[in-house]
Amino acid sequence: MATVTWRMADGSEITADVINGNTLMESALDNDVPRIFGDCGGSLACATCHVVVDDAWIDKCGSPGEEENDLLEMTDAPRQPNSRLSCQIVVSEDLDGLVVNVPEP
Numbered sequence: 001m002a003t004v005t006w007r008m009a010d011g012s013e014i015t016a017d018v019i020n021g022n023t024l025m026e027s028a029l030d031n032d033v034p035r036i037f038g039d040c041g042g043s044l045a046c047a048t049c050h051v052v053v054d055d056a057w058i059d060k061c062g063s064p065g066e067e068e069n070d071l072l073e074m075t076d077a078p079r080q081p082n083s084r085l086s087c088q089i090v091v092s093e094d095l096d097g098l099v100v101n102v103p104e105p
């Protein structure tokens, strides 16, 4: 288990214990996080799982791969330096305490 916080544009937050091995997108759907849709089921085809990783966590979350990097140009909300597609982040103990922002278009 790892505790993850999704921070909305209005400042509200959803914090939940999530299962290791699930993606951050799946964890968001499990916890009814607004604006995370995961339309393609995590197959890097939709960009509806966009999050912006908090500065303190960007090293642990890593950088997007080439395909993810290309798809990040198609997000509804403008891409930011810490943007990631949350279907490509797998939850582990290392991410316990993770904070991500959910951007609005």
Ligand code: FES
Pocket (backbone or CB within 6 Å): 025, 037, 038, 039, 040, 041, 042, 043, 044, 045, 046, 047, 048, 049, 071, 085, 086, 087, 088
């Ligand atoms: S769920 Fe479709 S790209 Fe992440």
